[in-house]
Each structure stands twice: as structure tokens, then as C-alpha cells.
Amino acid sequence: MRSPPRNETGRSTPTDATFEERQRLPSWMGPTVLALSISPLAVTILVIIGENGVTPGSLAAIAAIVGPGLGVVPLVYWAKLRTQVRDDGVYFRFRPFHRSWRSIPFANIQRVRRDERRAFQYGIRWTRRGWEYRADANTGVEIDRIEGKPIFLGTERPHEFRAAIEAGVRRSGR
Template structure:
């Protein structure tokens, strides 16, 4: 069996523009005035740099194979696996914009880096998890080719 794998990062230009602007807004005044001599004044730029570092390393990984659907949000949590035996359905869906990162929505957990399409997994017991994808057509084709793995 082949496996479907996808790794996503934040590549949106506007996110990086906002982060750089925030860094400039918090740093430039400290460099141009005497306020920069106060140690606590550098808290804003330090926090901004930590947020930039977090967004830079943040990654959503998905792997689908014969064992199940595996996903991780690095550096928040390591690999989690949903075995095929506990999956009622898995479909590619358009869910509209729900924000980025990890969200608990009306339909369960959503893990999203960009876009508005994702793999909607309904587990037995009706728990729903949605994992964003930037390759919905490839994912849909893979799920169709592996339909026998989902046991209902």
C-alpha cells in the first residue's frame, strides 16, 4: 500500500508581514529613545521574537497508511494515530475559513495551517476531527483508492 503524506507550514506573506511589523513597532522606539536602557522595555520585542520562532517552526504533518490516519502539530504535540477500526468515515470537505492553528469548533477539533479544505474524520461515537490539506484532489483520490480500509 502506498501512503499519503503532507507537511504544511505557514507560508502566507501577510502573516510574516504582520510579524515583522510587530517586531519593528516594538523594537524601533527602544533603539531611538532612552527607553531601551530599561531591561523590562525589551519584553515586547522578546515576546514578538518568540512568536516569530513558534510560527516559523510550526508544522502540520499528515500521513495516511494501512494502520490509519496519523497527524501531528509540531511543536505542540507529537504523532497521534486514528486507527481505521475506529473511523466511521473520512472525506475531503470544504469547511470555510476557521482560522489557523488548533481550534475546537462546533463540529469538533480543527487543525489548520492555510486554506479552507480538509480531511473530515468522523470517528465511531461521532467525534469529528478535521485536518487541513493543501492537496485536496490528491487526498480525495487516495481515499477512494483505499476505501476498503474504512470499516463501518
């Protein structure tokens, strides 16, 4: 049997994934963040201009406040959680927060189970139990690792995701 394609680090490439899913943050989140940002930013602009008038310093202060305030909106639209089960483990990447893929080798997986989390808690979170990565799903798969705390990966297809991980663990001889 031919070995799967490998990249320069020896890990399998995304083309040999047995499970793959792409999720975006909920569609209502971007407009909500924008709507909640406009009023405080408008008040801040009015206060700065009211105190100092339109000066280079006030324009710089406005830019320093408005830029980061509205800079969150494109992140919400661009954010995407990708999960894959490849020949050698589980891979995930929450763009733009991860610059590269994170992986959990099958040899490090102790137990996999379907689980649910509370609604409206999206993104990357550290909890007492471990890391959670969720885009637009309350259900997911919690992976108990031999080394390290568990990782929860949100998915809209938890049964399929869990089955792919368990099949990969069996194939790896664990």
C-alpha cells in the same frame, strides 16, 4: 505477506505511509507578524526608557516584553503540518505544537468527507464541531469518529487524502 514495520508502541512507522503531505503556514504570515509586532514593541521600549532611563530594571522589562513578542516569529516560520495515512490509521503532527504524532485508527473512523473552511484561519483551532488543523489550505478532509468529535485536517490534496483514508478503512475490514 510481511507485516509492516512497527515501533515500540506497536503502531506502524512513517516509512509505510500510503499518503503523506507536509504543509507550512503561508509565506506571508511571518513578515506580517513581524511587521505588526515592531510598532507596538518600539512604542513600549520608548515608554519604558522615557520613564526610567536605561537602567538594569528597564532593560529587564524590555527583554521580558520584546522576547515573547518577537518569539512568535520563529514559531510561524518553523510550524509545519504533516499528515500521513499508514497501514493502521491516519497520523498527523503540527510541529512545534505537537511533540509526538496524533493518530486516528481506521477502526474509529465512521465517515470521511472533503470539506472547506473559511480563509485566513490557520493553525490549530477548537470549534463547536471539533478540532481543526490547518497550515495553508482552505480545503481538507473532515473525519467523523465513532468515539469523539470530528477532526478537520487541512490539505492541498483533499481528493487524494480522502481516497487514501477510505482505502485504508476498506483494507482494515470496516
